Amino acid sequence: MxxxxxxxxxxxxxxxxxxLETLRRRTSMKxxxxxxxVLPLWVAEMDVPLAEPxxxxxxxxxxxxxxxxxxxxxxxxxxxxxxAKRWDWGGLAVERTAIVPDVMLGVVEMLKLVTxxxxxxxxxxxxxxxxxxxxxxxxxxxxxxxxxxxxxxxLDVLEDTFRRVTAGRGRAAYLLCSxxxxxxxxxxxxxxxxxxxxxxxxxxxxxxxxxHAPLVVGDARFxxxxxxxxxxxxxSLMSASKGWNxxxxxxxxxxxxxxxxxxxxxxxxxxxxxxxxxGILAHTAALRDGTAWLDALLAGLEANRGLLAALLAERLxxxxxxxxxxxxxxxxxxxxxxLGDDPAQAFLEHGRVALNSxxxxxxxxxxxxxxNLAASPEVLEEAVRRTAAAVERAGGVRG
Numbered sequence: 001m002x003x004x005x006x007x008x009x010x011x012x013x014x015x016x017x018x019x020l021e022t023l024r025r026r027t028s029m030k031x032x033x034x035x036x037x038v039l040p041l042w043v044a045e046m047d048v049p050l051a052e053p054x055x056x057x058x059x060x061x062x063x064x065x066x067x068x069x070x071x072x073x074x075x076x077x078x079x080x081x082x083x084a085k086r087w088d089w090g091g092l093a094v095e096r097t098a099i100v101p102d103v104m105l106g107v108v109e110m111l112k113l114v115t116x117x118x119x120x121x122x123x124x125x126x127x128x129x130x131x132x133x134x135x136x137x138x139x140x141x142x143x144x145x146x147x148x149x150x151x152x153x154x155l156d157v158l159e160d161t162f163r164r165v166t167a168g169r170g171r172a173a174y175l176l177c178s179x180x181x182x183x184x185x186x187x188x189x190x191x192x193x194x195x196x197x198x199x200x201x202x203x204x205x206x207x208x209x210x211x212h213a214p215l216v217v218g219d220a221r222f223x224x225x226x227x228x229x230x231x232x233x234x235x236s237l238m239s240a241s242k243g244w245n246x247x248x249x250x251x252x253x254x255x256x257x258x259x260x261x262x263x264x265x266x267x268x269x270x271x272x273x274x275x276x277x278x279g280i281l282a283h284t285a286a287l288r289d290g291t292a293w294l295d296a297l298l299a300g301l302e303a304n305r306g307l308l309a310a311l312l313a314e315r316l317x318x319x320x321x322x323x324x325x326x327x328x329x330x331x332x333x334x335x336x337x338x339l340g341d342d343p344a345q346a347f348l349e350h351g352r353v354a355l356n357s358x359x360x361x362x363x364x365x366x367x368x369x370x371x372n373l374a375a376s377p378e379v380l381e382e383a384v385r386r387t388a389a390a391v392e393r394a395g396g397v398r399g
Contacts, residue, residue, distance in 0.1 A: 011296040014048035015304065016376055023047055028248065039353045041383050046245040046328060046374035051293035054244060057285035061278050070099060070277040076253055078287035079238060086214070086291075089227045096256040098264055101274030103211045103252045104130050106237040107175065108138055109271050110254060113263045114205035114235070115140055115173045120165040122174045122204070124153060125362030126331070128181040131209075132362060135175065146363045151183040151322065151331075155194050162202040174199060176208040178225055179216065182331040182361060182370045184324015186220045189228055196230030205260075206234040211252075212327045214243030214294060217302040220325030232259035240283035242327075243297075244290055245374075249279035301328050304373045304380060311384040316391065328374035331358075335367035337391055344369040351390025353383050 024031055030045040061067065076097040083089045100106035111121060120143045121135045135142050145161040148154035158174075165172045176195065179186045187195075199206045208225040216222045226236050239252035252275070256264035286294075305323040308330055312319050320333035332355070334343035344357040347369065358368030373380060 011292050013300040013303075014051075014293065014297050015046075015300040015374060017049050018047055018376075020379065034348075034354050037352050038348065039379065039383055039386060041372045041375060041379070042354045042356045042370070044242060044329065044372060045247065046297075046372075047376065047379065048245055048297065048374065050246075051244055051286060051290035053285045053289035053293075054246070054282050057281045058249075058278060061281050066277070066281070068277055069273065070251075070275055070280050073097070075099060075251065075280045075284045075287075078284045079240075079253055082214075082287040082291075083224065087222055087224055087227070089224050091227055092224075092255060093258075096258070096261050096264060098254045098267055099272050099275045099280065100237070100252050100254050101271075102241065102247075102250050103209055103237040103239050104134055105274065106252050106254045107207060107209060108134055109267055110207045110235045110237065110263075111135070111138060111140060111173055111175070113266055114207070115171050119170060120172045122158070122161050122165060122172065123362070124158075124177065124180070126182060126358065126364040126368065127177050127361060128209075129360035129362075131175055131177065132360070140173075144363050147180075147183065147185075151180070151185050151324075153187065153191055153195065155191070155198070158195070159198050159202075162198055162204050166202045166204065171205070172203070173205045173207055176206055176225060178208050178210050179212045179222065179324075179326035181212060181327055182329050182356075183322075184327045184329060184331070186216055186222060186325040189223045192223055192225055192228045193230065196225075196228055196234070200230050200233070206231065208234060208236045210236050210238050211242050213238060214240070215298070215301070215328060216326040217298050217305070218325060222326065226255060226257045232257040235260050235263065240286040240290075243294055244283075244286040246279065246282055246286065249276055249282045251275040251279035251283045301374065304328075304375075304377065305330070307377055308371070308373055308380055308384070311381060315384050315388040318391075328372060330371040330373050332369045332371055333367065334369055339367075339391070339394055341366040343367065346394040347387050347390045349390075350393040351386035353386040353390070 076094040080092040083092045121140045123131045234257045236255040318336040339346045344355045356370035358365035
């Protein structure tokens with residue numbers, strides 16, 4: 001596939017649109033978990049106004065009283081059109097999709113289809129903490145195949161893990177995070193093709209969480225897992241949630257490869273009752289008409305990555321930060337600061353800035369923190385200032 005470049009957007013940077021006073025009026029988790037003196041750069045909510053097409057779609061639904069149960073395939077059709085234009089992928093078949101409440105609940109339903117009680121589910125830590133939590137709560141067994149030192153999939157480690165978990169001829173799944181959260185790694189077509197070959201060789205079913213797919217910046221290119229050779233038995237979860245800041249409007253899509261259509265057809269019909277009808281309207285509008293807003297956001301995120309790297313180099317050279325090619329999350333290696341396994345706790349206690357602790361991300365998370373850079377440049381500057389002050393107060397090493 002060739003990369004389809006993002007169109008030049010005439011929209012203003014949405015990351016510069018809202019001030020802190022306005023943001024603190026929000027009542028969501030990001031703004032209500034900590035006291036008002038804490039600067040929140042943790043959970044995956046962006047400091048942006050919604051794209052106008054999304055606001056219009058939801059407003060029209062409210063005016064019509066269109067708040068019933070979801071119906072039809074408009075969401076899947078919008079995603080298929082977006083995938084064809086954005087990723088040059090025409091293989092998203094609407095008839096092989098199903099609406100699910102959100103990506104992680106969709107992951108649970110897909111794992112129910114391809115694994116059983118006690119079966120292993122392979123993950124690549126450090127990885128999004130619900131990968132561990134939801135799998136365990138499903139009574140499956142988490143097996144780690146850590147990323148390599150370059151934050152990419154270590155194919156040798158992955159093959160060894162696949163070999164071990166299938167040695168007893170039981171069922172196994174691989175929960176792939178693509179793009180990867182928290183590192184921002186965008187897996188290449190070559191890497192994903194190799195993953196598909198290994199999965200087929202060892203009989204491992206791949207379930208791909210691709211929620212951050214719209215959030216790829218610069219020259220990197222997102223490759224849908226189901227687009228690579230050998231992925232026919234794979235399953236994917238996609239959503240407009242992260243790209244357009246719609247977490248509170250629940251909706252996602254499960255997508256099956258040609259060889260997994262039968263599996264998806266076995267999903268209980270009642271699962272499709274869980275998504276919000278208004279959420280589906282919002283997600284559909286985002287995918288159809290919100291690409292100019294998205295492009296403005298991506299330009300702002302790319303600028304923020306460079307700003308954060310420069311600020312850390314100047315104020316906190318002891319923090320190692322490798323900007324990822326996707327997501328709006330920054331994975332910070334703070335081990336050289338001397339703040340122990342949970343530097344985020346020190347940043348909160350001594351600097352009143354909230355980041356995610358790296359510990360729940362699994363192996364490789366100790367000594368790390370995750371920062372949400374979907375904020376204004378001024379907020380990022382203040383966060384780094386507070387973090388540097390926290391290091392000094394906690395007796396750590398800045399450089």
